Amino acid sequence: MPDDKVTKREHILQRYDHYTEYPLFVLSLLFLVGLIMVVDDGSNQQYANAGQTCMTISWFAFLCDYVIRFTLSTTRVHFVTHNVLQGLAVLIPPLRILLLGKVVRTMTTGAKRKFSGRVRIYALYVTTLTLVVSAVLVTMFERNASGSNIRSLGDALWWTTETVSTVGYGDFFPVTVPGRIVAVALFVNGIALLSAVTATISQKVLDYDDEAGQDSGVTLAELHHQLASIQDQIGQLATSGVGQSEVTGDGNGTAEPGTTHAAT
Numbered sequence: 001m002p003d004d005k006v007t008k009r010e011h012i013l014q015r016y017d018h019y020t021e022y023p024l025f026v027l028s029l030l031f032l033v034g035l036i037m038v039v040d041d042g043s044n045q046q047y048a049n050a051g052q053t054c055m056t057i058s059w060f061a062f063l064c065d066y067v068i069r070f071t072l073s074t075t076r077v078h079f080v081t082h083n084v085l086q087g088l089a090v091l092i093p094p095l096r097i098l099l100l101g102k103v104v105r106t107m108t109t110g111a112k113r114k115f116s117g118r119v120r121i122y123a124l125y126v127t128t129l130t131l132v133v134s135a136v137l138v139t140m141f142e143r144n145a146s147g148s149n150i151r152s153l154g155d156a157l158w159w160t161t162e163t164v165s166t167v168g169y170g171d172f173f174p175v176t177v178p179g180r181i182v183a184v185a186l187f188v189n190g191i192a193l194l195s196a197v198t199a200t201i202s203q204k205v206l207d208y209d210d211e212a213g214q215d216s217g218v219t220l221a222e223l224h225h226q227l228a229s230i231q232d233q234i235g236q237l238a239t240s241g242v243g244q245s246e247v248t249g250d251g252n253g254t255a256e257p258g259t260t261h262a263a264t
Contacts, residue, residue: 013072024065025125029132031058031099033153036136062099063090123196127164130189134160134182141179148175164190 037051066086073079080087089098135156142150150156150172159172163186174180 009072009074013069016068016072020065022124024062026128027058027061028099029129030054033132033136034058036140037153040140058099059090062086066090123193127189127193130186131157131160131164134186138174138179138182141176141182142174145176145179150174150179160186163187164193166190166194 031054034051034054034056038048038055040047040051066083069083070076070079085098088095135153138150138159139153139156142148142156143152150159155172159174162169162172163183174183
């Protein structure tokens, strides 16, 4: 295969992975939601059927993703050996639970990024994971509780969203102890989320170069390093200046007080 075609396919695959990373993460969470809806003892048949539909949609999406990435891959043997879990999940129905590995893989990859990248991963992926899992748990805890107003997964998703955003309209609220424990976890996540978003925006503002019209790319650590380098250079210049004044002070290396040296 010509090198230019290989390079083009690699570029297309990279762009595909970049744009589908978050949608596939959401689809893996959809599979998780469907799985819980199916295995939940308290769910009715309609609820279980909806969960099965969610699992089927997620599986089909991952099947298409596997075929597309396999087609675009330039080294297909390497692709198959490095995507064994997804291959087994899409080919063998009883192993579809392995699709949840996408969640773990995405979070692990995000933990290896730079600090700003980890903040964005937290703000987007961890918050999405928390919202979905909390909504499912609250639905299970609250739907049959006396005096509860959270009866469906839709109500729970709306409640988790307004809670984690610290809005809190008060139209929905948990009445059971497990549901309130989930609420406390959402409170903590909401505060951390706002802090992460604020830190990311502040960093972008500080890194923006008005003259160039783009991010300067200079981090705070690099600024400290440059400042230390400038201080070292100033110290070297000062030491060099003192040494020169001592040599030119008199013939013996000492300057006589009160005398001025004129250039000859």
